[in-house]
Amino acid sequence: MIPSVLPTYNRAPLAFVKGEGSWLETAEGRRYLDMGAGIAVNALGHAAPELVEALTEQAGKLWHVSNLYQIPQQQALADALVEKTFADTVFFTNSGTEAAELAIKMARKYWSSKGEDRIEIITFDGAFHGRSTGAISAVPHSEKMVKGFGPLLPGFTQLPWADHEALRAAVTDKTAAILIEPVQGEGGIRPVPDQCLKGLRDLCDETGALLIFDEVQCGVGRTGRLFAHEWAGVTPDIMMVAKGIGGGFPLGAVLATEAAASGMTAGTHGSTYGGNPLGCAVGAKVMEIVSDPAFLDQVNARAGFMRQKLEALVAAHPDIFESVRGSGLMLGLKCKCAPAELVAAAYDQNLLTVPAADNVLRLLPPLNISEADLAEAVSRLDAAATQLEKSA
Template sequence: MNALGHAHPKLIEALTEQANKVWHVSNLYQVEGQTALAEKLINLTFADTVFFANSGAEALEASIKMARKYHAVSGHPERYELITFEGAFHGRTLATIAAGGQEKYLEGFGPATPGFVQVPLNDLAAVKAAISENTAGFLIEPIQGEGGICEATKDFMRQLRALADEHGLLLVLDEVQCGVGRTGHLYAYQDMGIEPDIMASAKGIGGGFPLGACLATAEAAKGMTPGTHGSTYGGNPLAVAVGGAVIDEVSKPEFLEHVRRVSGRLSQGLSMLADEYPDVIEAVRGRGLMLGLKCVKPNTELQKAFMDKGLLTVAAGDNVVRLLPPLIISEDEAMDAVARIEAVCAELSTKSTAGKEEVSAS
C-alpha cells in the first residue's frame, strides 16, 4: 500500500494543498480532482471511464456489479456468473469472499453469495468446461497475492481474452495488489499482450491513503447509469489528490525502470539463497517487487524470524512469505534485505545445524 514509502514529499504536498481547500464534496457534483485523476488513468490504460471507491473490495464490488449489469442491459440477464480461480482473494465483503471461494473466509457467514464458479488457475480446459449460458465473464488476478504469488501465465491470459471475445464475455482483472507499478509496469496486464474490459485497482494507488478505482471500457460500463451505483466518500478530494500524485510518480518510465532494475537484483539474490538453503526456501516466485518465498519450513516461522531481523513480510497461501517493499527501495536496501534473509536461512537450515553439532562433538 505504501508504494512510495512513508511521508513522501510529493504526497505530503498534494494532501496538504488539498486539505487547505475542501475535504469533502458530494458525488452529486463534479469533483475537480476526480476528473483530473480519471483522465490520467484513462490516458495511461485501456479504460474509457473510472469509478472511485475507498478500497479494493469496493472496487471489486463495482466491477462485479458492472459485469452483471452489462449483460442485463444487453438483453441477457441470465448471464450473472463470473468464473474465478482457486487460490484467489478479492476482498472480505459477502460477494468478494464468494468470488475468492476460500473456505477459511467463507466459514460462518452462511450460504455463499451465488454467481461465482471456481476453477484451477492456468487450466484452460477447466475454464472452457465451466462456461455456460449463465457465464458473464472471468475475474482473475494476474498474480495472486494472498494465494501465494501464483502467476497466471501470459498465454493463459491471452487465451482468456480470446475466449471472452469468442463468447461475448467480459474479462475482469483484479489488480488491487499487483497494479500501480508493483510488477515493473504500471499495471500487470500491460506486460501480457492483452487488455481487460474492467479492472479493479486499489492499495498502491493511494500510497497509503484509502482509495480504490474501477476502470472500464465505455462498452463494459454502459449499464452503470447514474443511480445504479454510488459511494459517499469514494473519490473524495483528499484521496484523489494523493492518488494523482502517486500516479504522476509511478507512471514515469524511469520510475518503472527502477522497479525492474531493483527487482532483478533482489530476485537474483533470493534465488541464490534458494539454491544455497533448499531445506528452507523451495523457490522464489513473482515479478517486479511482488515477490514470494515458497518455504519448506512453516511460513509463519520464517515470517517471525524475519521480523526479529527487522524485516517486515506477509504470510500467504501455499506456504509462501510475501516480500512487498515500497517501490522506492534502493538496490543497497534490497541487498540488505537479502542479507537479513540469508541470516535467517543460516539459522534455520538443517545443514547449518548439523555443522554446529559436529563442532560441538569435536
C-alpha cells in the same frame, strides 16, 4: 473480555510511530526494514515527500463534498487513468473490496441492460478479491474465507488453477464474466502466464463474456509495468485497482471500457467518500510518478537485482527455501517451513515480511526502494534462515 479493537487479526507485538522510505520506527527507537509496504500499499515508501506535499496542500483547501457535486481532483485522476490505460471511464472507491463489489455489479448489469440472463462469474482457486459477502462468494472453495458466513451469493463458479479444459467447459451462454488476478497475491505470488491471459482474452471475445482483471495488489507499477496485464499485451473490459494507487491513503477504483460500463447509469451505484479530494490529490501524484517510464525502468532494474540476490539466498538455504517466484517487486519465496516461522525469525532481525498461501513468504517493498536496502533485506533474511536452521 473482548478487546476494544475487534480481534480479527493475529497482530504482531509491534507498533510503529514513524516511517521514512523503506523504514519504520517504534516508540522505543527500534528501526525495521519494511519489505511488506503495508501489503503493497506504500508504493513510494513511508512519508514520501511528494505525497505529503500533495495531501497537505489539498487538506488546507477542501476535504470532502460528496459525489453530489463535481470534484476537480477526481476528474484529473480519472483523466490520467483513462489516458494511461485501456479504460474509457473510472469509478472511485475507498478500497479493493469496494472495487470488487462494483466490478461484479457492473458485469451483471451489462448483461441485464442488454436483456440477457447472464449472471455467472468464473473465478479460480487461490484467488482473493476481498472480504465482503460478494467477494467471498466469488471464492466458495476457500473454507477460511467463507465458513460461517453463509448463505453465499449465487452465481459464481470457482475453477482449479491452470485447468484449461475445465475453463473452456465452464464458459457457457450464461457466463457474464471471468474474474482473475494477473498475479495472485494472497494465493502465493502466482503469476498467470502471458499466453494464458491471451487465451482468456480470446475466450471472452469468442463467447462475449467480459474479462475482469483484479489488479488491486499487482497493479500500479508493482510488476514493472503500470499494470501487470500489460506484459501479456492484452486488455480487460473491467479492472479493479486499489492499494498502491493511493500510496498509503485509502483509495480504489474500477476502470472499464465504455461498453462494459454501459449498464451503470445514474443511480445504479454510489459512494459517499469514494473519490474525495484528499484521496484523488494523492492518487494523482502517485500516477504522475509511477507512470513515468523512467520510474518503471528503475522498478525493473531493482527487481532484477532483488531476484538475483534471492536466488542466491535459496541456494544457500536449501532446507528453508524451495524457489523464488513472482514478477517485478511482487516476489515470493516458496518455503519448506511454515512462512509464519520465517516471518517471526525475520522480526528478530528487524525485518518485516508478509506470509501468503501455498507456503510462500511475500516480499512487496516500496517501488522506489534503494539497492542498498534490498541487499540489506536479503542479508537479514539470510540471518533469519540461519536462525531457523540452528533451531531445527
